[in-house]
Amino acid sequence: MQHDMIIAGFGGQGALLIGKMLAYAGMHQGKEVSWLPSYGPEMRGGTANCTVVISDRPVGSPVIKTPRALLALNLPSLDKFEDLVRPGGVILVNTSLVNREAHRTDLKIVKVAANDIANDLGNPRGANMVALGAFVGATGVVDLCEVEALVRETFARKPALVEANLTALFAGFAAVGGAMADDVAATPVGNS
Amino acid sequence: MQHDMIIAGFGGQGALLIGKMLAYAGMHQGKEVSWLPSYGPEMRGGTANCTVVISDRPVGSPVIKTPRALLALNLPSLDKFEDLVRPGGVILVNTSLVNREAHRTDLKIVKVAANDIANDLGNPRGANMVALGAFVGATGVVDLCEVEALVRETFARKPALVEANLTALFAGFAAVGGAMADDVAATPVGNS
Amino acid sequence: MAKKLMKGCEAIGEAAIRAGCRLFFGYPITPQNEIPEYLSQRMPQVGGTFVQAESEVAASNMIYGAAGAGERVFTSSSSPGISLMQEAVSYLAGAELPAVIVNIMRAGPGLGGILPSQADYLQATKGGGHGDFNAIVLAPWSVQEAADLVADAFDLADFYRNPVYVLGDGLVGQMMEPVEFRDERQPIRPLEPKTWASTGWKKDRPRAVINSLYLDADTLERHNVDLQAKFATIRRDEVRWQGYHLDGDYDVLIIAYGTVARVCLTAVEELREKGINAAILRPISLYPFPYQALREAAQKASAVLVVELSAGQMVQDVHLALQGSRPVHFLGRTGGNLVSPEEAAAKVADVLEGRSVEVRHA
Amino acid sequence: MAKKLMKGCEAIGEAAIRAGCRLFFGYPITPQNEIPEYLSQRMPQVGGTFVQAESEVAASNMIYGAAGAGERVFTSSSSPGISLMQEAVSYLAGAELPAVIVNIMRAGPGLGGILPSQADYLQATKGGGHGDFNAIVLAPWSVQEAADLVADAFDLADFYRNPVYVLGDGLVGQMMEPVEFRDERQPIRPLEPKTWASTGWKKDRPRAVINSLYLDADTLERHNVDLQAKFATIRRDEVRWQGYHLDGDYDVLIIAYGTVARVCLTAVEELREKGINAAILRPISLYPFPYQALREAAQKASAVLVVELSAGQMVQDVHLALQGSRPVHFLGRTGGNLVSPEEAAAKVADVLEGRSVEVRHA
Amino acid sequence: MPRIVIERDRCKGCELCVKACPQQILGMTKELNSKGYFFAFVAEQKRCIGCRVCCITCPDVAISMCVNGTMIHYFRY
Amino acid sequence: MPRIVIERDRCKGCELCVKACPQQILGMTKELNSKGYFFAFVAEQKRCIGCRVCCITCPDVAISMCVNGTMIHYFRY
Amino acid sequence: MPDRTQAVFGYPSALRDVTTHYCPGCTHGVIHRMVAEVLDELGVRSRTVGVAPVGCAVLAYDYFNADMQQASHGRAPAVATGIKRARPDLVVFTYQGDGDLASIGMSEILHCANRGEKVTVVFVNNAIYGMTGGQMAPTTMPGQVTTTSPLGRDVRLAGEPIRMAEMLCTLRTPAFVARGAVHRPLHAVRTKDLLRRAFTYQVEDRCFSMVEILSTCPTNWGLPPQEACDWVEQTMVPYFPLGIFKTPDGSDRAPRPVW
Amino acid sequence: MPDRTQAVFGYPSALRDVTTHYCPGCTHGVIHRMVAEVLDELGVRSRTVGVAPVGCAVLAYDYFNADMQQASHGRAPAVATGIKRARPDLVVFTYQGDGDLASIGMSEILHCANRGEKVTVVFVNNAIYGMTGGQMAPTTMPGQVTTTSPLGRDVRLAGEPIRMAEMLCTLRTPAFVARGAVHRPLHAVRTKDLLRRAFTYQVEDRCFSMVEILSTCPTNWGLPPQEACDWVEQTMVPYFPLGIFKTPDGSDRAPRPVW
C-alpha cells in the first residue's frame, strides 16, 4: 500500500516541514518513505512544495505526478495541483487563505481554516500544525500518535512549544473529524 | 620518386635551418615537401633534428623511421641515426665534430669537414652552409642552383652575407665532388 | 545505527565522514550546497577539515594535494563546477591519486538551470579531461545507496589509486529518505598502507613523488600502458548493476540509472499489472559499464528502451553493448524536467506497438 | 597566392586572419606556441587584436564575449589548456555562440608530455563539458588542410552558431609544408548578418541577450530540443571524410584521422605493392562522425583496423558505426610515440593472418 | 510643491523608505498588493520637503517625484 | 687557508663565478667537460680570501670550499 | 496657469519596466537603478553592453534596457574584455557579486584591471553568497555566521575578509578604483557620483574603472532590511572604508618595503 | 698536526646530486640551492613536501631530496593547501614561476595567502615564460621583447608589470612577504635570510610566507648570464624594489582612500 501526497504553500507556511514530519512519522511506523522538495530557482517569496511517499514497500518513484492527496495551504497551490490529484483521492484546503471552492467532484474535498483556528488558539504561528493535524485526520496517511511523539521529540527542549503545537495539531485533527483515513488508503493503486 | 632525410646536430648548428632550406628548394623545384622538427622537452643544449621529405607525389608520412639520407653534424647524431638509414642510402658525416668512422657498409658514406672548411674560409659561422652544400652534392635531393637562389633571396638585404654563404655552400658542394646524386635517387622505394 | 531521515546531500557528507574521510574542499553550487554546508558543521566535530575553496579549479587541486599526502579526501560540485575540474581530474588519474568527486548533476548546457539532470554522463564516463584515462563512476538511485556508494567510492579510489565520481542527479541530492549507516564497515577491497604518499621522506622508503609528467615518450607510453591495464582490471572487476524482473519473461528491457530507474520501476510494476512484461537493468557503475550483463539481459527482450534525463548519452554505451543485436529506443527529458512513471509506461507501450522510432547512429 | 612553406601553427594563424578573424585570445602552451607568437606579430599588422590571456579559463571566456559581440574570434591551446576551457565551451554551445577552438593535442593524461597525441578525441567529440551539446570537430592531416579547415571552421561556427574545434595532433602543428591561401575565398555556407549579437541596442531589433540560463524547466527543455535539432542538422549535412583505394577491392579497411592517416596511407601504398589490399577511410569531421560512410566502406572488408595516437578512443565511434558487422582491430601508440608506416603495415598483416585480437566492449 | 507617488504594485514592502523619510510622512498599509506585500503610502503629502530621499532609497524604483515649479536640489543625484 | 674546488663536470660554463670573484682568480678552461662545456677553474688558489662569493654565485653548485683552521665569515650564509 | 509639473525622479529609461526577483529591501535594486540612471545621463545606453554575473544578479540581463551578456561564474571581466576588444566603441560594464568577483573570479578581475581594459566594473559586495543560499564569501566579516561558517567566520582558518578596492589600487596600470555604499541615502548619492565618474572614464577612453559598493542581503543575513542597512554601517564600513582609492592621474599606490 | 680542514661550503643534503636541466647561468639553480640549504639548516628536510610548478622548474621534483608533488599550472598553492591541511605537521613549500603564480595562478596564490595557509611560497620572477620559449609574463618589463610581444611589451595594451609582493602585502591576514634577488652574491645572501625567515615562520606555525625572488633567464632574454644579471639590476630592481613588505606582526598595509 502506498500513500503519496503533495504539500504546498507559500515559502514561510511550513509546507516542507509538514512534509518532513509526515515522512518521519511514516518512518517511525516502520514504513518506507521519501520526501522530495521542489527546489526551484533560488528566488524568494515563491511557493514551496514537497512530495511525500509513505509505502509498505521500497519507494519507487519519489516523483509523483498524480498524488493521492494534496494539502493546499494557499490559493496558488490549489490552482497548481488540484487537477493532478487522483480520482478518489483527498484534497485538504486551507480555507483561511483559499478564497475559492475546489471544483473537483471525483474526490474528497476537506476544508480547514488553519490560520483562523491557529489565531483563535492565540498561536498564529501554529497554523502549520493545525494543517498537519487536519491532513492526518483527513487522510490517515500516518497515525496521529506518531506525529504527536514527533512533536514532543522535536521541541523536547522547549516544553511550552510542545504544548502549543500539540494543541494546534489536535485542533486541526478535530476540525476535520479525523475519520476518513481508511477511505483514502483504500484507493486502488497500481504499484502498491 | 621520394627523397627523405634526417638532418641532425647540436642546437646551434643549424640542422633545422638546413632542413628548411632543403624543403624550400624542393618546393621551388615543384616538388611536394614536408619538414618536421623534433620538438623534444624544452631543455636547452640538446640535440635538434628534422625530417625532410621531398617527393614527386603528395607526401605520405612526414615521419620517417628509416630515411634514405642522413646529415650527421655531430657525433650524437651519428650515434642515434646511423643504424636507421636505409641500405643503399647516404650518410654525410661532418668529420670536424665526429671523431669516429661510420660503421655501415651497405650504403654510401660521404665525409665533409664542415667546420674546418668554414674556418679556412674565415667564416666559422658558415659551417652549416658548407654542410648544406656538401649534402646537396652528396645526395642530389635538390638542385644546387635552387639552393643558391634561396640563399640570395634569404639574405637579399645583406649582400655581404650572400657572398660569404654562397662561398661556403659551393665549397661544401665541391668538397664532396657533387656527383653522386642519381645513385641515391635511384634507391628502390616502395611508395614513391 | 538507527535509520535517520536525511537529504541525499547530507547522507553523502555523513557517509564520507564514516568512511574515514576527514578532509573536504569544495565550492558552493546548487543543487549540492547541503554537502559543504553539512560538512562545515560536521567536520570540526570529528576533528576534520572543511575548506571552502575559492573555486572548483582550486578545490580540485586541493584534493590532489591532500590525496597525494595520503589522506582520504573528497569534493563535490554540480555540472558547471565539474567542468572546471576536468584538468585536475586528468592530473589525478595521471598521477594515480585516489579521490572522490561527487557530481549532483543539474541541467545544462552552459549555466542552464538548477533542476535535476543526467547530462554529464559522457563527461564522467568518456572524455571529460584530456588524455587517455577513466574515472570509476558510480550512480546511486536512493539516499541509502548514495551513502553506501560514497563509502565504496573511497575504497575503490584507494585500491585503484584513481579518481572516482559519484554521479547523482539533482533528485538524489535533494530528497530525504531513511538512511542507515553501518557502524562497523569493512573496506570492500584489501587496502595497503599508502607508502607512495608524500608525507616527508625519512629515507625508509623511496622518495615519494606525485607526478604525471614524463617527458620521454617511451616512459610516458609505459605509464599509459600501466594505466590501461589498471582500467582493464577495473572493467573486469568493478561492474555493478541490478536487474528487476530479469528472471521472468519480458518484451521490453529498460535501461536506466539513478532515480530515473526508480521511476521506471514504478512504471514497470504498473505495466506488469496490466499484463505488459517489462524488465529493468540498472547500471550502478557507469564506468565500468555493464556491457555484458546488458547484452545477456537483452536477449529475452524484443526491444531495449533507454530512459535518461538527457538528450541520450547512455544510449551510446547501450549501443556499444548490443552491437545492433536489439533495436534501441530512447526516452529522455532535459532542462530539469523529470520522467514520470506514466510517461515511461506510455513509452514502453509505444515501443511494443511500433509507435516508437529506433535510435541509430547515422 | 603562391605557395609558402609554413609551420602548421603559423598556417592556422594566417588562415584565421584570411578568414576575417581579427581577434585572438590565448595562453601559451607547447606545442602550439607558434600560433599566439605568429598572431602577436600578424594581428597588429592587419589592425587586429592579439591578447595574451592570463589563463585558458580567461581566454575561453574572452572569446565568449567577443563572439557575443558578433566578431569572428578564436583561441588555441593544447590538451591541459583545453580541459580548462570545458566550462566555457559548454557556455558557448548553450548560448549558441560561434567560436573556433584549436587544440594541438599533446600526450596525457595530466601534465603528460609535449609530444603529439590524439587522446582528446572523446573530450572533443563526446563529453568534454557538462550538459547536452556537441561541438563540430574537424581534424586536418596536413598543413594545407589545417589552413583550409580553419577557414571552414569559422564559416561553420557562424552558420550554426556553435563552437567548432580544429583538432590537430602535435605533428600538424609543428611540421612545415607548402601552403596556399586562396585569395578570393567565399564562405562555404550562406551567412546572415549577426543581428543576435550584443552590439548596443538602438531599438532597431529585439534586445540582444547572450545567455544560457533558463530557470524554467520547460523553457530550458525547449532550448535543448532546439539545440538537438541543430545537432541533427549538423550530423546530416556536415559529415566530411576521404577514402583512399575504396574503389578497388580490399581486405582490411583502415580508419585513421590526422597525420596518422598519412602514415597509414604510406603503409597502404607499400602493402599494395606487395599485393596486400587495404584501403583507408579518413574521417575529417570527427563530429559529425562519418558513421554511414564507414558502415558502407566496411562492407567490402573482412576486418577494420583503427589506428590512433591514443589508447583507443575513435574505436568507440567505429563500433557505433559498424554495430558488430565487422571485427574491429586497433593499433595505437601513446606517450608521444608515433605510429610508423612499418608498424601500420605489420598490423595489417597481423590482422589478415589472424595474429591480431579483435577489440570489443566487454 | 513636490508630489510623491508610490506605485502600489511595484512596492515590496521593505519599509526602507518609511524609515528613511526625514519628515516621517510615509507609512505602510495593512492591505496586500498584487504581489502579496503590504505596501508603502504617502501619509502626509503636504509636509514633504522634496528631498528625494525616499526615491533614492527604494530598491524597487516604486517611488517617483514631481514638482510643480522650480526646486533647488542640494545634491546632484 | 681556504681551498676552492670546482667540480669539472658539474660546471656549465656560465662564467658567473669568474665575473663574481673579487680577487679575479678564477678562469675558464679551453677544454670541454663531459657535458660539453668549457668549465671554470681556480687559477690562483693562494690569493683566495675565502669570501665564498664564487660558491654562492654558482647556479650549479659546482664550487665548494674547505678551510683549514677557523675563519671569520662576514655574513651568515 | 500653465502646468509646470516636472518629474524630478522617475523610472530610468535604461532600466526595464519589470519587477526584479530581488528580495524586499535588497539593495541590489538601488544599485541597478543608479547604474541605469548613469547610462541615461551619459546618453550611452544605446551603445552599452552589460555583463551579468552568476549570482543574485544573474538576471540583470533582464533588467537593463541594453544589450547584455550573461557570463560564467567569475569570468565577467574576461567576457567584458572580449566584448571591448571586439568593439572598442561600446560601453561595457560588468555587474558582479563578491563571490563572483573576489572568489572564483579573482584572477579575471585582477588581470582585466591590470591590462587596463577600458570597461567599468560594478562590484556589489554583500559579504555573502546570496544566490546559493548564504555561504561564506571572501568578504564575509570575521565572526559572521553563514551556512558554511555556522559558528561564524574563523579568521584563523578562513582568513580575513578581502578588500578588493585596496588590492586593485596597488596595480600600476592607470585605473579608477573607488568604494561606495547604498545603505543610507547620502551614501547612495555619493556612490552614484562614483559610478558616473567610473563610466565617464570609460566613455573618455581613459582607463579601467571599478566601483565596489557595499550592499545588503537581508535574506541571508537574517535581518530586516533596515537592520541590514545598519549592519553595513556598523560592521562593514569600518573594515571597508568608503572613498576613492585610485584615479588614473594619481601616483603609484603600491606599498613600499617596510625595511 | 691534526687535519683541521673543514668544509664551509658544500653541496646541500636537501638537494639531489643530479645535473639540473637549467640553462647555463640560469639563477633557478641558485634559488634551488638556497632553498635546500635552508631546509638543511632548519633540520626539516625529512618532514618537508615541496610542490613543483609547471614552468622551467617543473622538474624540481627531481632536484630536491624530499617528497615532492608536481602541481598543475598555477595551482601549486591549492595543492600546497591540500597537503598542509591534510598533514599540518609537514613543512610545505611551493616553487613557482611568474607565469605560474602571477598569471594563471593569480587566484590560487591570493586565496592561499588570504586564508593564511601555513606554507612557504618561493616565487621566481624572471619576467618571462622560460619553459615555453619566452612569451610575455605578467611581470615582463615595459618595452621588453618576448615572443608574444615582438615589439616590446606595450603597456597600453598589456598593462604594467604586476608586483605580487606589493599586492599580497595589502591582505589583512598575517603573513610574511618579501622580495629578494640573486643576481649579485650579496643579494643572494640577503635572499637566503629571507627564505630562512619565511620557512621559520612556517615551522613556528605562525603564518603564510612568500619570498619573491628576481631571477634571470639568459636563454629567453637573449643575454649572456652576466649581462642577464646586470639587466636584473638595471631594469627589474628599480621596478621591483627589494625588501620585506610585510611581517605577521606588522600593521595593516592596505592603502587608505585618497579622498
Ligand SMILES: Cc1ncc(C[n+]2csc(CCOP(=O)(O)OP(=O)(O)O)c2C)c(N)n1
Ligand atoms: C562554476 C560555478 N560555480 C558555482 C556556481 C554556483 N553559484 C551561483 S551564484 C554563486 C555565488 C554568488 O555569490 P555572489 O557573487 O556574492 O553574488 P550574490 O548572490 O551575493 O549577489 C555561486 C557559488 C556556479 N553557478 N558556477
Ligand SMILES: Cc1ncc(C[n+]2csc(CCOP(=O)(O)OP(=O)(O)O)c2C)c(N)n1
Ligand atoms: C594549463 C596549462 N597551460 C599552459 C601550460 C604551458 N606552460 C608550461 S610552463 C608555462 C609558463 C612558465 O612560465 P613561468 O611560470 O614564468 O616559469 P619559468 O619557466 O619562467 O620559470 C606555460 C604557459 C601548461 N603546461 N598547462
Ligand code: SF4
Ligand atoms: S521626498 Fe523626502 S520628505 Fe518627501 S516623502 Fe520623500 S523622503 Fe519624505
Ligand code: SF4
Ligand atoms: S522602499 Fe520601495 S519597496 Fe520598500 S516599502 Fe518603500 S516603496 Fe515599498
Ligand code: SF4
Ligand atoms: S672564495 Fe672568494 S676569493 Fe676565493 S675564489 Fe671564491 S670568490 Fe674568489
Ligand code: SF4
Ligand atoms: S658559476 Fe658554476 S657553472 Fe658557472 S662557470 Fe662557474 S663553476 Fe661553472
Ligand code: SF4
Ligand atoms: S538573497 Fe540576498 S542578495 Fe540575493 S536578492 Fe535576496 S537579499 Fe538580495
Ligand code: SF4
Ligand atoms: S629557459 Fe630561462 S628560466 Fe628556463 S632554464 Fe633556461 S634560462 Fe632558466
Ligand SMILES: [Mg+2]
Ligand atoms: Mg554576494
Ligand SMILES: [Mg+2]
Ligand atoms: Mg618565468
